[in-house]
Amino acid sequence: MSRVDTVLLPELDGPVPATLPSALGLLSLALGVGALVAPGPVARLTGVDDSPAARSVLPAIGLRELGSAAGLLSGRRPAGWAWSRVAGDAMDLTLLGRALADRSGERRRRVALTTLAVAGITAVDVLAAVRVGRARRARARVIRMQIAVTVNRSPAEAYRFWRDMENLPRFMAHLESVRADDLRRSHWIARGPAGHRVEWDAEIIDDQPNKSITWRSLPGTRVPNAGRVRFVPAPGDRGTEVRVELRYAPPAGALGRAVAKLFGEEPEQQVRDDLRRFKQVLETGEVVRSEGSPNGISVRQQAMQRPAQPLPASRR
């Protein structure tokens, strides 16, 4: 489809993080084998060797752990299997809580230590499940778009304006600022309606003067994104076709909702409006404002127009 897909983003294009799930799979394997082969020693170690029920429960737990181990080590649906471990942990913690209530002395100490260990493992399991799930969902949420506008300026003029990344907030409505750290790297800050700030670092990975600019976010961002803009001479001496390709993956959760709000219900419309503002700035010198749309073109504002009358002094 789009050439921006050839720009690789580690968060979206690298393998789903697998080290932690595999380690947890090995842990499950060890626990499962232990509980099945040597329920006696395990029961002693964990301080529940006085309970007749433990002798039948422990092999069942062992079987469950072997199931989780098989799932996690298979590498398929790692998020689901990681969550199966969390569920197992919850069950174990419940059983241990009941065991702790009617024991005292050395056995109580051992049950307490076991509880502590399981609680620690639970935390690791939750972390793994969340991390793996996030990576998977990010891939599912990737948004791609290609949008173009014709600007009555030469490719060189359009390129020069865009290449100075600090100009981008002049026409990209959701950007609060872009700071150029050097000729390639820049720091971007976007702000949503609820005041959510999203920041990331980006780098220009391909720069063809007067022809195209390609950039991508640096690893570690919560909103991996990449973009390419090409400046193509418009046929018939009508300026420049500015062709933009974007690819980004909004995160999940509250931050994701904030990012979704940044781009609105119609992310393509927002980018189209960004390009309209780019055209306005290049052709007329600035973003065009009306009384009904005092901040200029914006999908959000189009939906909630104020009456077409001068703004009160307080809102200027």
Add this chain to the structure above:
Amino acid sequence: MKATAWMGTDSVKVIDVPDPKIMNARDAIVRISTTAICGSDLHLYHGYIPAMRKGDILGHEFMGEVVEVGPQVRNLAPGDRVVVPFPIACGHCSSCQRGLYSVCENSNPNAGIAEKIMGHSPAGIFGYSHLLGGYAGGQAEYARVPFADVGPVKVPDEISDDQAVMLADVFPTGYMGAEMCDIKPGQVIAVWGAGPVGLLAAASARLLGAERVIVIDRFPYRLRLAEEHIDAETINYEEADVLDTLNEMTAGRGPDACIDAVGLEGHHGNAAMYAYDRAKQAARVETERPFALRQAILACRSGGVVSVVGAYGGFVDKFPMGAFMNRSLIMRTGQCHVQRYTRPLLERIQRGEIDPSFIVSHRMPLRDAPKGYKIFQKKQDDCTKVLLKV
């Protein structure tokens, strides 16, 4: 300041609003001396144009004195007396550079909405709905004029306000309607609608050398203006069959060009036809009542031009495409590219070739704007054109 605001269907009020301020570097603020109610303001008044909000300031025909200019405006200074074209145009996009100011690519901040309805967005217009930009209009004491380095034209002292304010819209619109007919010596031009635009289209057809000009309307006082000021022949469509009469007048050829200066709220001599389109319009199945357009197409000489300057907003039914195609007709249309015409037409007024203010029937203070809308709507008191004096 005081300003005329749209308050809902059939309701305007003069209300107090904040004074306008410079919002863009190429803005100017104009203290308005004379402003007019346009026939197309009645489309807003009647609620036929979408995306109006209660409190929108109306008015796209105005003139006055520059009181403040933005830092990028170098051709105007406070104290200049100017008339302001109704389309807002940046002057730098490729449409503007080709003289197509009313389809400026930059002046509509709400272009996204307009594109959904029209495919591409036209220019913003003062006081003409949020679809066309959400700009405050000029039926007020002051107005902010964007791209003041492109639109406003200085008016010499010998030209009166009443003459100059005609250059904001109706005279250039009528003139463009006639110009699009590509008039050659000996040609017969028919004009539907004897409102301000129709009368000035007929007058412009005369200026451009038409042999005969025929004006069609149903109000005798308006047809009389056409006869007395333009020496036009007239047809009252409530008294005569328009197609038969035009064929008779042109010995069966039909007019060489037909100008539709009526637009979306036409009336029809045939009550059944009127009821058909009025009902569809009320049900919002059709947005226009395009009688004049249909009739102009049927009347026009084969190979002739149908020039449309009456305002349309949406969709028409029963468009006689068969007649249009089989008879090699040409349609030309557009909101007027006023900036193209202001200076040449100002010079025609200066040379005494025409005084477009012959259409003005009423002058009243701004505070009487609601009354002005009412009598213009009801065609009371032989109303043709209402000027509001500030």
